[in-house]
Structures are given as structure tokens and as C-alpha cells.
Amino acid sequence: MFATNLTFSQISKNVTLFGQLNPEPIHYAGSWGWTSPNGEEYALIGAFTGTSIISIDDSLNIHEVDFITGPSSNWREITVLNDYAYVVTEGSGFGEGMQVISLATLPDSVSLVTTFSQTFGKAHIIGRDIYSDSNYVYVDGTQTLGGVHILDVSNPANPIEVGDYSPYYIHDSHIRGNRLYASAFYNGTLDIVDISDKTNPTLITQISYTNPFTHSCWTSQDETHLFVTDEEDGTPARIWNIEDLNNIYEVAQYSANFQSLVHNPYILGDFVYITHNTEGLRIVDIADPSVPIEVGFYDTYSGPSGGFHGLWSAFPYFPSQKIIGANRADGLYIFEFNQIHAGRIYGTVVDSLTDIPISNAQITIGETGRTTTTDNNGFFKIGELPSSEEGFLLGYTLNFSANGYNTKSLTDNVLSQSDSLFFEIKLVDISVPVSESSNLPSLIKLEQNFPNPFNPSTLINYELEIENYELAKLVIFNTLGEKVKEFSLTETKGSVVWNGKNDFGKEVASGTYFYQIKTDIFSQTKKMIFLK
Structure with missing residues (x-):
């Protein structure tokens, strides 16, 4: 299934702005978050000349607590493990390497503990396994190996490189348990790698597809699906079923606007939090990954769609459910999302006399215009925000049409959050007389x-x-x-x-x-x- 947003004029939907700060008005990139032992929340964003640490608890007093200088660059990425931030950049010069920053003395200040530069100086991005307490960080896209460096940071003051996965350039990676999901930007593959032995990462399999530009990815909460983005305008994000690594297949695609690229995904629970560049923050319900439905957004860029403007990164993992992101031109945005879920409608469309499935039948939600078609088995699936939330208190009208058949409409279909409604629709051939009541559903x-x-x-x-x-x-x-x-x-x-x-x-x-x-x-x- 393909999902796309249907509204382009609004600045936001189901997402509100908690606050904003522009500490160094030049250029911003990565962002991550840290929560202190006493529950105070801090945003860390990659600015042009260093890393800004910002207190975000009070919407009326969002302020920079400290700033750690680094090599100047438009790209600066961050991850946090325990009480330490790890920062890399593609900038060169004094301080080049992976900075290790202690956050333990906040709210007073932070301190630079060390800069690791033994095996690389410049790097594109850094990550870790957020689903475990594993003491490893993964550095991608370095100027030395180009691949993924695996560093043991059990002692943050003395990081030790223990292995690497570097068959070619790796632009970004997602780590989950004993698997590394590596985005091989120029190779055009998404590599799934066994890292149970971190000294010897081993390729398990690869995902490839037409015109790939694999940029980044994230696994669903249950690790049955993989959300993959391509950093190129006009390309959608793709959702893959990875339950069986010997039989990986695509289940859906998503884009809010084909004029803009889908940049980075971050998954928490049923939601993908997407930085969509010029389309800002997009939140997609993937409770059923084969029917992704956009349920919220906040547009952070007022210019034309396309290119590398707008929202670069996000972090949706605060206990307070705040979401932060770094907007390229004007810094930190802090969002709140009302956690609304979509509802979904499934069913079949068959011939009224023969019960033979009708393929390529069109199903449209009349009030919103969202459309899908049946597959070769006559099966369809479609989703939407709850009808009451969209202002349709009596529910949605579902329209069913196919070549050679009379159109059928079902009215007053109330769709609530997390609904899974099923319909079996029988269309009447245009050559068959249709009684006045044949288009009315039975009431259940x-x-x-x-x-x-x-x-x-x-x-x-x-x-x-x-x-x-x-x-x-x-x-x-x-x-x-x-x-x-x-x-x-x-x-x-x-x-x-x-x-x-x-x-x-x-x-x-x-x-x-x-x-x-x-x-x-x-x-x-x-x-x-x-x-x-």
C-alpha cells in the first residue's frame, strides 16, 4: 500500500509547538535527548561550531545551559549513552574526532572528557542500540574506512574500537540487539549484519530495489518491519517485512509530498516520527505497517518543497513524550503530539452473482479523498484518522467502483481510533437490474x-x-x-x-x-x- 498526506496548506495537525530556541543562528543538524536522574530533560543539538545543551522543561524558560565547541561543519550528529554524549562531525581541524561529553554535572554545566581520534577524525553520524544497555557506539561514514566503526565505551574516557563493518561506504546505521541495519548509500543496498561477534560483523542478507539511495532506517517496535528512507526528492519511504530474513518483502510506501525527500525515521510504539526536510515533522501510525497513515505533522519550513532545507533530525524518546528536532536554519523545535491513532478498513470486493473477486476496484473515502484499489484477490485495505476527529460525526462514506459495475456507496461508517473494520462488498454488473435497495448495507x-x-x-x-x-x-x-x-x-x-x-x-x-x-x-x- 502507498500512503501520502492529503493536506498541504496547514502548518500543523495534532502536533503543537511547546517551544523553540535558536542558540547559534548559522546551521543545525543532529539532535538527541537526555533525562537526568531527577527527571530534568535536555535537548542536545548539533550546531555549526559545536554542540548546544538546552534545558527544555519549562516552555517559558527554554535556555542553553552549555556549549561544547568542535570543528565547524554543517553536519554534527549526537547520541547519548548513560550520562555521556558522543558527538561526531564531518568538519576538520582542531578537535577532530569523536567527542565524549559528560552530562553528569547538569544543570550547572557539561564537560569534554576526551576526543577519540585513533581510527578516524571525520564521520557522518553516530548511533547506538537504544533498546538495550549495551556499552557500544557505532560511527558511520568516516574518512578512513567509510563504513561502521564499533567502539566499546564501557570506560567513556577511553573508548576502544573493537571491530568494523566496512565493505563500502555506510551512510547511517540502526542497531538492534545482535543486528546492524546498514544504509549503504552508494551501493544501493540495506545490509542486515550479524554483530553478535562485534570483532567480526557478518553480512546476513541485503535489501535492494529499483533506483535505491538508501539513507537511513529504523525497526518497528517488535522488529518485524523495517522503515527505510532514500535521500532523494521524489522517492518514498519503504516499509519491509523482515520477519523471515529469507523472504523479505515490501508491504507499503509513504511520502507526505513527493517534491520533498523523507529524511530520517524514528520509531516508538505504533508511531514513526519522520523528519521530512521541507515538510517538517511527520508522524505516521504503523500499528498495521502495511497501512501506514499519517496522523500528525508540524511544518517547520515556509519555503518551497524540495532540497535540503527544513527539519533534519528528531528525538521522540523523552519520558514526558516531548519530541525535539533540529531545524536547519533556526535551531531547536520542541513538539507535543496528542498520540491519536488511525482507524483502518479492510475488505473484499466481489461480483454479486459469481462471488469472483474484482481486481483493481477503487475504494474512496468520500470526505477525505483517500483512495486505494483491490489486489488480484479483490482484497483492499485503507486507513484514516477517526471520523469524529475530522469533523464527520456521522462517519465516512465509502465509495466502491470498478469497470463494468454499478458504483456502490456505504454511508455513516463511524471510524474510531485503532478500529479494524471489515467489509465484504458485492458489486452488481451494469448488465444486471439493480433493485432500489441493493446499495444499502445490512445493519450490524x-x-x-x-x-x-x-x-x-x-x-x-x-x-x-x-x-x-x-x-x-x-x-x-x-x-x-x-x-x-x-x-x-x-x-x-x-x-x-x-x-x-x-x-x-x-x-x-x-x-x-x-x-x-x-x-x-x-x-x-x-x-x-x-x-x-
Whole structure:
């Protein structure tokens, strides 16, 4: 699926500006954050002549606490491990190398502990595994090896290089456990590397695609998907399923505006926080990575789209949920996001007489214009912000059309946060007489189960306003689409109790399950969680 933003005139949506500071009005690049033991939050941003450390707790008193000078450069990148910041730049001259800065004496000041320059002086970027306490940093794009230097910083005053991955130039890398995801900018690949032995990184596999310019990447929270960006105007970000490294495949693409490049992604929970250069900060819901939906943005650049202006970097990992970013021209931006989730709609479109799937049928959400098409199996998936949040209190209108068929519209489809609605749509061939009521959906009311999450059992209430209701069924299935339990419905209004067991009486595993009321022409589905 491809997702793109549909609104270009607004400056923001679901994101507000907490504060801003421009400490050195020349040029900015990287940013990272640090939270002190007593909960004070600091932004670190890469300025033209050094690293600025900024207190961000009070929106009325955002101020620079200290500044560590380094070689002048438009590029300066930062990561933080424990109480130390590690800084690299492509600038040359006095102080060249990886700076190690102690943050332990904040809020008073910071101090430069050492500058590591034994194996490189200039570098493009630096990172670490934010999902563990591993005492390693990874330095990419150096003027010596060009690849990734792996440094043990167990003793921050004495970093030790223990290995490297340098088959060619590596522009950026994402580290997760024993894997290194390396963006091979000029090689046109995304390398997945085993770093369980950091002295001997070993290539596992590569992702390649047409016209690649692999710039950076980040894994989903569960590490089943990889969000990859290309640093070139007109190219989308791509989302890859990496559950099976022997069968990696693309599931979706995203761009807010093809005139601008998607720069850097940072993932936390269900959201990708994207620095989209001239389009500013973009926040995309990837609860279902195959249906990425933009749910928030803040435009930091008022000029034309395209090129290397605007928001360079971001950091969404503060306990307070603040998001910081370094805007190239005017420094630090601090954002707050209302954490809104998208809803999603899935379904099939088939011929009303033969039930043969209709491929390339078009599905449009009438009120927003978002569109998708069915695949060869007649399946579609589409998402949108909750209908009430968009001002459509009665819900969305879904329009279904295909060549040779009468158009069908379903009105008043209320879409809430995190919804997963399912529709089975039957289109009537234009040569077949259509009764006046054939375009009206059957009415099903399916309530959210209670309790949810649940153990050992949960109650599901339903209401049917259809003829032949005795033909309706309530089916429970897992995230693989496999049927777990089926109930026949004997009343137009009633309830079902599920005890967490399948049709064979065996208790199912903990996790997410879907429950669906299904008739011959309509269905509705909701999600629930079973906990042991």
C-alpha cells in the first residue's frame, strides 16, 4: 500500500509547538535527548561550531545551559549513552574526532572528557542500540574506512574500537540487539549484519530495489518491519517485512509530498516520527505497517518543497513524550503530539452473482479523498484518522467502483481510533437490474468486548437488524486469519461469552484476536486481547 498526506496548506495537525530556541543562528543538524536522574530533560543539538545543551522543561524558560565547541561543519550528529554524549562531525581541524561529553554535572554545566581520534577524525553520524544497555557506539561514514566503526565505551574516557563493518561506504546505521541495519548509500543496498561477534560483523542478507539511495532506517517496535528512507526528492519511504530474513518483502510506501525527500525515521510504539526536510515533522501510525497513515505533522519550513532545507533530525524518546528536532536554519523545535491513532478498513470486493473477486476496484473515502484499489484477490485495505476527529460525526462514506459495475456507496461508517473494520462488498454488473435497495448495507451493531484485555472470559454484545439473522455467525480468528472459534447466533439481539478456548476446547495462546459478525453480504470486526 502507498500512503501520502492529503493536506498541504496547514502548518500543523495534532502536533503543537511547546517551544523553540535558536542558540547559534548559522546551521543545525543532529539532535538527541537526555533525562537526568531527577527527571530534568535536555535537548542536545548539533550546531555549526559545536554542540548546544538546552534545558527544555519549562516552555517559558527554554535556555542553553552549555556549549561544547568542535570543528565547524554543517553536519554534527549526537547520541547519548548513560550520562555521556558522543558527538561526531564531518568538519576538520582542531578537535577532530569523536567527542565524549559528560552530562553528569547538569544543570550547572557539561564537560569534554576526551576526543577519540585513533581510527578516524571525520564521520557522518553516530548511533547506538537504544533498546538495550549495551556499552557500544557505532560511527558511520568516516574518512578512513567509510563504513561502521564499533567502539566499546564501557570506560567513556577511553573508548576502544573493537571491530568494523566496512565493505563500502555506510551512510547511517540502526542497531538492534545482535543486528546492524546498514544504509549503504552508494551501493544501493540495506545490509542486515550479524554483530553478535562485534570483532567480526557478518553480512546476513541485503535489501535492494529499483533506483535505491538508501539513507537511513529504523525497526518497528517488535522488529518485524523495517522503515527505510532514500535521500532523494521524489522517492518514498519503504516499509519491509523482515520477519523471515529469507523472504523479505515490501508491504507499503509513504511520502507526505513527493517534491520533498523523507529524511530520517524514528520509531516508538505504533508511531514513526519522520523528519521530512521541507515538510517538517511527520508522524505516521504503523500499528498495521502495511497501512501506514499519517496522523500528525508540524511544518517547520515556509519555503518551497524540495532540497535540503527544513527539519533534519528528531528525538521522540523523552519520558514526558516531548519530541525535539533540529531545524536547519533556526535551531531547536520542541513538539507535543496528542498520540491519536488511525482507524483502518479492510475488505473484499466481489461480483454479486459469481462471488469472483474484482481486481483493481477503487475504494474512496468520500470526505477525505483517500483512495486505494483491490489486489488480484479483490482484497483492499485503507486507513484514516477517526471520523469524529475530522469533523464527520456521522462517519465516512465509502465509495466502491470498478469497470463494468454499478458504483456502490456505504454511508455513516463511524471510524474510531485503532478500529479494524471489515467489509465484504458485492458489486452488481451494469448488465444486471439493480433493485432500489441493493446499495444499502445490512445493519450490524457489534460492541467492544468487556472486559478487554480479559482472562478467563469476555462478553460480546451484538444487535442485528437484518432478515434471516439466523444465518449470521460470530467468528473469532487470530492475527494470521485462522479461525479459532465460531458461534451461531440465535437472536437478533444478544451476547456471546468466549472463554479463550478454540472449537476443540483447547485454550488459545495469549495475544490479539479479532471477532467478526458475518452475514452473506456484510460483516463487522473488532479487536480484543487475551491475557494469561
